[in-house]
Amino acid sequence: MKVDYLIVGAGFTGATLAERIARELDRKVLVVDRRLHIGGNAYDEYDSHGVLVHRYGPHIFHTQSKKVWDYLSRFTEWRPYCHRVRAVVEGKEIPLPFSLASLRRLFSERLADRLEEKLLAHFGYGARVPILRLREEEDPDLRFLADYVYKHVFEGYTLKQWGLRPEELSPSVTARVPVLLSYDERYFQDPYQAMPKEGYTALFRRMLSHPNIQVLLGADWKEVEGEVRFHRLIFTGPMDEFFGYAYGPLPYRSLRFVWEHHPKPWFQEVGTVNYPTEYAFTRITEFKHLTGQDYLPHTTVIYEYPEAYTPGENEPYYPVPREENEERLRLYQEEAAKLKTVLFAGRLGDYRYYNMDQAVARALKLFEEVARG
Numbered sequence: 206m207k208v209d210y211l212i213v214g215a216g217f218t219g220a221t222l223a224e225r226i227a228r229e230l231d232r233k234v235l236v237v238d239r240r241l242h243i244g245g246n247a248y249d250e251y252d253s254h255g256v257l258v259h260r261y262g263p264h265i266f267h268t269q270s271k272k273v274w275d276y277l278s279r280f281t282e283w284r285p286y287c288h289r290v291r292a293v294v295e296g297k298e299i300p301l302p303f304s305l306a307s308l309r310r311l312f313s314e315r316l317a318d319r320l321e322e323k324l325l326a327h328f329g330y331g332a333r334v335p336i337l338r339l340r341e342e343e344d345p346d347l348r349f350l351a352d353y354v355y356k357h358v359f360e361g362y363t364l365k366q367w368g369l370r371p372e373e374l375s376p377s378v379t380a381r382v383p384v385l386l387s388y389d390e391r392y393f394q395d396p397y398q399a400m401p402k403e404g405y406t407a408l409f410r411r412m413l414s415h416p417n418i419q420v421l422l423g424a425d426w427k428e429v430e431g432e433v434r435f436h437r438l439i440f441t442g443p444m445d446e447f448f449g450y451a452y453g454p455l456p457y458r459s460l461r462f463v464w465e466h467h468p469k470p471w472f473q474e475v476g477t478v479n480y481p482t483e484y485a486f487t488r489i490t491e492f493k494h495l496t497g498q499d500y501l502p503h504t505t506v507i508y509e510y511p512e513a514y515t516p517g518e519n520e521p522y523y524p525v526p527r528e529e530n531e532e533r534l535r536l537y538q539e540e541a542a543k544l545k546t547v548l549f550a551g552r553l554g555d556y557r558y559y560n561m562d563q564a565v566a567r568a569l570k571l572f573e574e575v576a577r578g
């Protein structure tokens with residue numbers, strides 16, 4: 206078999222590149238994925254109770270990029286959806302990101318008034334203040350707040366999520382945790398927030414439905430390598446695996462999912478509830494909030510238990526953000542740069558935490574390079 210492009214991985218990165226190359230460059234593309242379905246980690250399906258669920262954990266679409274939004278809108282209609290997240294802190298459910306509304310749920314009116322007044326005087330309404338920035342303040346009330354959020358919302362969750370203490374991770378992780386100076390209870394503030402009306406898998410099906418695209422599922426790259434002739438390879442699988450782990454594995458964090466079905470209309474008030482300090486799981490997500498299947502009299506939830514990643518045993522989900530891993534990545538990137546006909550991209554190919562929109566944006570940019578030849 207002979208194609209112009211062989212693309213390994215049918216997730217957002219692979220599907221976007223396949224679609225662009227097939228349609229815009231009129232080239233033949235073969236997409237292979239070792240899973241038995243398209244969509245990568247964004248794959249969704251109906252469970253045995255008719256609830257649309259995300260097999261690899263809840264995926265909520267949001268973006269600031271009009272370009273990504275317009276591009277994906279060619280393949281789906283959208284259902285408006287603003288994700289809401291709560292965290293259980295000292296027995297109370299508070300909105301996340303930590304905001305002025307969260308203050309009010311936790312502290313006495315007097316203390317909340319004082320904190321709010323000081324926060325607004327220092328940073329202004331609507332600001333997103335990184336927790337580390339707040340910790341630099343000399344005002345004891347603001348320091349108290351920073352320490353409180355760090356301890357009750359961030360520290361325990363980080364320990365569970367990564368199996369590491371915050372100081373063992375790249376400082377950028379802590380730097381990102383914000384206190385939001387508003388009463389906006391949406392988890393994301395991006396201008397575009399919605400879920401694909403018929404789900405992600407339907408969106409992928411449309412993306413990949415082009416006469417120039419063939420899709421081969423249940424096939425590892427290694428199995429097709431010798432069988433298919435191609436001009437260029439786009440690899441969206443793990444970069445370390447591609448090079449036979451020559452410099453050692455790039456560490457990932459994995460997840461174990463526990464599913465529950467409940468014979469009642471709703472399980473919790475919002476899409477996701479985080480448990481920063483209690484239990485071994487990090488969060489519970491109820492899919493009906495995401496999918497809008499309000500009419501169903503029963504509901505499905507997923508618990509996420511973070512665990513170490515072991516190749517062949519579980520899935521590589523989150524690249525671990527540590528300096529030493531960046532150094533190892535650089536060694537692999539140097540190898541990759543020597544290969545003139547192979548391009549690496551995506552969450553695994555770049556070893557970067559990308560949200561779905563970032564994966565699409567990266568793929569669209571890479572396509573421009575491909576198109577230039």
Ligand SMILES: Cc1cc2nc3c(=O)[nH]c(=O)nc-3n(C[C@H](O)[C@H](O)[C@H](O)COP(=O)(O)OP(=O)(O)OC[C@H]3O[C@@H](n4cnc5c(N)ncnc54)[C@H](O)[C@@H]3O)c2cc1C
Nearest residue numbers: 214216217218239245246262264265426442551552560561
């Ligand atoms: C639990 C979880 C929750 C998330 N939630 C969100 C969210 O709410 N919002 C958001 O925007 N993003 C979310 N993401 C991120 C989202 O999953 C990624 O942005 C997206 O999957 C990236 O697409 P990709 O194509 O780069 O990678 P993937 O989707 O991982 O696709 C890569 C594909 O390559 C295949 N592959 C790998 N190696 C080989 C090989 N050797 N041979 C053949 N095939 C191979 C894999 O089977 C896989 O299907 C979440 C991720 C996780 C893990």
